[in-house]
Structures are given as structure tokens and as C-alpha cells.
Amino acid sequence: MNEPRRGPEPAVELRNLTVRFGDHLALEDVNLAVPPGAFVAIVGPNGAGKSTLLKVLLGLVQPTSGEVRVLGSPPSRVDPRRIGYVPQFKTLDRTFPALAEDLVASGLRRAWPGRLTPEERKRVRAALERVGAGHLMGRAVSRFSGGELQRVYLARAFVRRPELVMLDEPATGIDVLGEADMYRLLEDYQKETGATLLMITHDWEAAYHHATHVIVLNRRLIGFGPPERALSERCLREAFGHVGHAHGISLSFGGNRHA
Amino acid sequence: MLEVWSLPFMQRALVAGLIMALLAGYYGPFVVQRGLSFLGSGLAHAAFGGVALGLLLGVEPLWVAVPFTAAVALGITWVRERTHIRGDTAVGIFFAFSMALGIVFLSLKREYTAEAFTYLFGSILAVTPADLWASAGLLALTALTLPLWGRWAYATFDRELAAADRVPVMLDDYLMAFLIALVVVVAMKLVGLLLVAAFLVIPAAAARQWTRTFLGMVLGAVGVGVVSVVAGLAVSYSYDLPSGATIVLLQALVFTVAALAFRRR
Ligand SMILES: Nc1ncnc2c1ncn2[C@@H]1O[C@H](COP(=O)(O)OP(=O)(O)OP(=O)(O)O)[C@@H](O)[C@H]1O
Numbered sequence: 057m058n059e060p061r062r063g064p065e066p067a068v069e070l071r072n073l074t075v076r077f078g079d080h081l082a083l084e085d086v087n088l089a090v091p092p093g094a095f096v097a098i099v100g101p102n103g104a105g106k107s108t109l110l111k112v113l114l115g116l117v118q119p120t121s122g123e124v125r126v127l128g129s130p131p132s133r134v135d136p137r138r139i140g141y142v143p144q145f146k147t148l149d150r151t152f153p154a155l156a157e158d159l160v161a162s163g164l165r166r167a168w169p170g171r172l173t174p175e176e177r178k179r180v181r182a183a184l185e186r187v188g189a190g191h192l193m194g195r196a197v198s199r200f201s202g203g204e205l206q207r208v209y210l211a212r213a214f215v216r217r218p219e220l221v222m223l224d225e226p227a228t229g230i231d232v233l234g235e236a237d238m239y240r241l242l243e244d245y246q247k248e249t250g251a252t253l254l255m256i257t258h259d260w261e262a263a264y265h266h267a268t269h270v271i272v273l274n275r276r277l278i279g280f281g282p283p284e285r286a287l288s289e290r291c292l293r294e295a296f297g298h299v300g301h302a303h304g305i306s307l308s309f310g311g312n313r314h315a
Numbered sequence: 316m317l318e319v320w321s322l323p324f325m326q327r328a329l330v331a332g333l334i335m336a337l338l339a340g341y342y343g344p345f346v347v348q349r350g351l352s353f354l355g356s357g358l359a360h361a362a363f364g365g366v367a368l369g370l371l372l373g374v375e376p377l378w379v380a381v382p383f384t385a386a387v388a389l390g391i392t393w394v395r396e397r398t399h400i401r402g403d404t405a406v407g408i409f410f411a412f413s414m415a416l417g418i419v420f421l422s423l424k425r426e427y428t429a430e431a432f433t434y435l436f437g438s439i440l441a442v443t444p445a446d447l448w449a450s451a452g453l454l455a456l457t458a459l460t461l462p463l464w465g466r467w468a469y470a471t472f473d474r475e476l477a478a479a480d481r482v483p484v485m486l487d488d489y490l491m492a493f494l495i496a497l498v499v500v501v502a503m504k505l506v507g508l509l510l511v512a513a514f515l516v517i518p519a520a521a522a523r524q525w526t527r528t529f530l531g532m533v534l535g536a537v538g539v540g541v542v543s544v545v546a547g548l549a550v551s552y553s554y555d556l557p558s559g560a561t562i563v564l565l566q567a568l569v570f571t572v573a574a575l576a577f578r579r580r
């Protein structure tokens with residue numbers, strides 16, 4: 057096995073990570089070192105273990121074996137304020153009396169707010185405005201549409217100015233223009249703060265254009281590297297197997313990559 | 316009307332009732348939002364099993380009911396967390412089990428136990444100084460949990476987000492079930508096991524109708540509880556009605572008015 061090169065400490069490091077749920081193998085022997093400041097897209101078929109990988113990094117799922125380091129520490133030791141997270145499935149209670157600003161402020165406090173301080177209110181408003189959701193201040197979460205809720209969760213993840221951002225299919229429910237805005241937001245935030253971004257997506261095109269690195273995952277790590285290399289036909293065929301084959305995987309991504 | 320409150324037993328009833336209103340206003344919104352409304356009445360029935368065991372053993376029933384109910388609350392929480400059984404089913408199993416135990420215990424005693432029935436209907440007008448101390452102690456214990464309110468509410472809103480922020484959600488579930496068990500046992504002495512759940516559920520459910528924040532729901536639930544206790548005691552005294560039931564009827568009245576006034580369109 058190659059010793060990792062000396063240099064800046066990886067933002068995320070996995071050694072021989074295996075995760076088993078009962079007799080189901082969700083992740084198998086994954087080795088990975090994500091350099092700090094990378095914008096990583098994670099792609100792979102349904103059930104590939106993408107969400108599980110993020111949950112391991114968050115400390116929500118315990119590895120069966122292997123070693124995990126997040127921002128230099130085991131997941132349970134990292135200050136959660138250094139991490140921003142948008143889950144794929146929202147387990148929120150839709151009948152809970154909550155305003156958009158309460159939900160965003162929970163990202164600042166790591167607890168549910170009673171009353172917001174003026175300072176918190178200012179930061180919350182700025183975070184909502186950045187995701188094009190300033191107008192949702194004062195509105196009840198219970199009535200939000202899917203895309204509105206997704207934007208509020210994005211604001212909640214960013215309001216604490218995280219060093220590591222984990223987004224599980226963040227474009228879900230967001231309209232086309234909003235999606236372009238979201239990628240701009242992610243790239244701007246990344247440039248401005250040097251944060252590391254991990255984003256699960258089913259949109260290879262977006263991964264190709266916006267990410268600096270791509271992880272191709274299907275239980276095992278199939279590929280990791282710059283988009284041109286990781287999104288190769290060989291990797292995608294290996295990850296998506298006959299499905300991709302049957303539909304003819306298109307690898308002709310239009311336009312030039314930004315960044 | 317005011318001379319009602321110069322009677323010592325009415326004063327004790329008022330103090331006990333106000334403490335209950337505070338406790339129920341604090342825990343009720345968690346009970347309602349976590350879908351545990353059924354837990355209150357389930358635990359009250361479990362408490363009855365504990366009371367029956369106390370009567371059988373010839374010791375103060377509450378001293379047996381408290382650990383018995385707490386054990387059942389923890390058992391229900393364990394089944395919720397560790398099996399595929401839903402919470403309402405877990406409550407249903409445990410409360411039938413404890414009730415059956417209670418009936419067997421009472422039958423073993425082989426003499427008529429009228430005392431058991433005072434726990435069915437409660438007796439807020441017969442509050443003893445010892446009951447008051449128990450309620451006050453529980454209120455003090457609850458005050459100690461105020462710093463946990465924010466993380467409890469966070470986990471109630473979205474359990475996974477709270478867990479990702481390292482809120483010990485499972486530990487908090489057990490802690491909250493334990494505290495609710497204590498509230499239920501103390502409330503049972505006052506309003507009776509048949510009406511205990513009303514205290515935990517109705518004020519919070521009423522307040523939910525017009526509040527837009529969780530803090531607002533808590534304050535609203537406390538408000539509904541306080542008003543219904545004060546008015547319920549006065550009305551029940553004036554018209555010679557059972558006080559616990561009168562309080563609960565007033566709570567239900569507030570709920571109904573709120574439900575009609577703030578219904579979703
Ligand atoms: N808590 C769990 N218990 C049992 N099995 C689980 C659990 N969580 C995930 N799995 C299984 O692990 C596998 C990977 O799940 P995961 O959610 O990580 O997939 P994914 O790559 O995010 O898929 P998708 O694209 O559909 O979101 C799936 O087969 C899933 O059924």
C-alpha cells in the first residue's frame with residue numbers, strides 16, 4: 057500500500073473502511089484521502105453506499121472495520137460546528153411549530169432556539185439570502201414546498217461557516233435556475249473559505265463541470281480523481297454495470313469545466 | 316368568589332394544580348410532537364399496577380408506583396429504539412401487562428381495597444403536604460433540565476440533524492421517558508389515572524393551534540394549564556363538581572375553541 061504523500065493533512069481519510077448492516081455489505085474496503093479545499097462529487101448507483109459513507113463521516117453510522125479520520129480526528133471527536141450537513145431524506149416533524157429562521161439558527165446553536173438574538177437573526181437572514189430564500193424568513197416550515205425546504209436546509213448547513221460541507225443530493229427539488237445558483241454558491245463558498253465540499257449527486261454533468269474530484273462508488277471504491285479521469289467510461293461501466301450499458305452511457309459532456 | 320382561596324385545602328389544591336400546569340406545559344409539547352400522547356395514559360395504567368403492588372405489600376403505594384412506572388417507561392423506550400415495534404404498540408403491550416399485574420395484585424390482597432379507587436379518580440382537594448412536597452421536588456428536578464430544553468426540542472424536530480450535531484438522542488429519550496413517568500405518578504394522585512393523559516396532552520395540543528414557534532407552544536400550554544386549574548377549581552367548588560374532571564373539561568373547551576378558531580383552511 058502506498059504511504060500517503062506528505063503535505064497538508066487530508067480533510068477526510070479512510071483506511072480499509074468496511075460497513076456491514078447485518079449480512080448486507082454496504083461499503084467494502086474503501087481507501088481514500090480527500091485533500092483539503094477539494095470539491096468532491098460522489099456518484100454511484102442507488103444503494104451504492106453513498107449516503108452511508110457520509111453518515112460514517114458524521115459519526116451516525118459506526119464502521120464495521122477500518123479507520124476514519126475527519127478533519128484530523130475520529131468522527132466522534134470532531135467539533136460538529138466545523139461540519140455542515142444536508143441530509144438526503146429529511147426526518148423532520150412537519151407538524152412541529154417552526155419558522156425558517158428557527159431551523160437555520162439550530163445550525164448556529166446545535167440546539168433549538170427559543171428566541172433569536174439580534175446577532176443570530178442577522179446571520180440567519182444573510183444565510184437565507186445567500187440561497188435565494190430571504191423571503192422565507194418568518195414563514196412556517198410546515199408549509200414549505202420541497203425546494204423551499206431544501207434551500208432552508210442549505211442555509212442551515214452554511215450558517216455556521218463549516219470547514220467541511222457534506223451535501224446528500226442537494227439539488228433535489230431545486231428548480232433549474234436555482235440549481236445553477238446553488239453550484240455558484242458552493243464554488244464561491246469553497247473559494248472564499250477554502251472549505252472542503254463533499255456532494256452526492258446523480259448528475260454526472262454537474263459533477264464533471266463543478267467538482268475538482270469525483271468519487272465513483274459502488275460498495276467498493278471504483279474510481280477517485282479529477283473528473284476527466286474518474287468519470288471515464290471504464291469506471292462508470294464498472295460502477296453502473298449493465299444498466300449503463302443497456303442505456304448507452306453518454307460521456308460527451310458539453311461545454312468547458314469552470315474552475 | 317375570592318373567599319374560596321382562603322380555605323387551606325383549596326390553597327393546597329391550587330398550589331398543586333399550578334405545579335401540575337407548569338410541569339404539563341413543559342413536557343406536554345414534547346409528548347405531543349413526539350407522538351407520545353398515548354404514553355401518558357399508558358404510564359398512568361402502569362402506575363396503577365405499581366399502586367396495587369404497594370397496597371398488596373402494605374407500603375405507601377407511591378413509593379412502589381414511582382419505580383414501577385419508571386421501569387415501564389424505560390421498557391417502552393427500549394422496545395421503541397431496539398425493535399421494529401412502533402411506539403404506540405409498545406405502549407399498548409406494556410400498559411395491558413401492568414394493568415393485568417395490578418388486577419392480580421389486588422385480587423391477591425383478598426379484601427376490599429377502596430383505596431385503589433382513589434387513584435382512579437384522584438383527589439386534588441385532598442392534597443396532603445407530602446403530595447405538595449413531591450410535586451415541588453419534581454418541579455425543582457425539572458428546572459435542572461432547563462439547559463437541555465434546546466437539544467430536546469432539536470431532536471424532536473429532526474432526530475438525525477440533532478444526532479449529527481452530537482446530541483445524545485437515545486439517552487435523552489430515556490431521560491425524558493423517565494421524567495414523564497414521574498410526572499404521571501404525581502399527577503395521578505391529583506387528577507386520577509383516568510385523566511392524567513389529559514394534562515400532558517390537551518394544553519399542549521390547544522396551544523399548538525395558535526403558536527408558530529416551539530417556545531410559544533410551551534408558554535401557551537402553561538397558560539392553558541394555569542387558567543384551567545384556577546377556573547376549574549373555582550367552578551368545581553361553587554357547583555360542587557369533581558375538581559379534576561372539571562379542570563380537564565375546561566382544557567377540552569379551550570382546545571375546541573382553538574381548533575375551531577385556528578383551523579387549517
Ligand atoms: N440502517 C441501515 N440498515 C440496514 N441497511 C441499510 C441501512 N442503511 C443503508 N442500508 C443499506 O445499505 C445500502 C447502501 O445504502 P445508501 O443509503 O448508502 O445508498 P445510496 O448510495 O445513498 O443510494 P441512493 O442513491 O438510493 O440514495 C443499501 O442497500 C441500503 O439498503
Ligand SMILES: [Mg+2]
Binds near residue numbers: 107108144224
Ligand atoms: Mg443516498
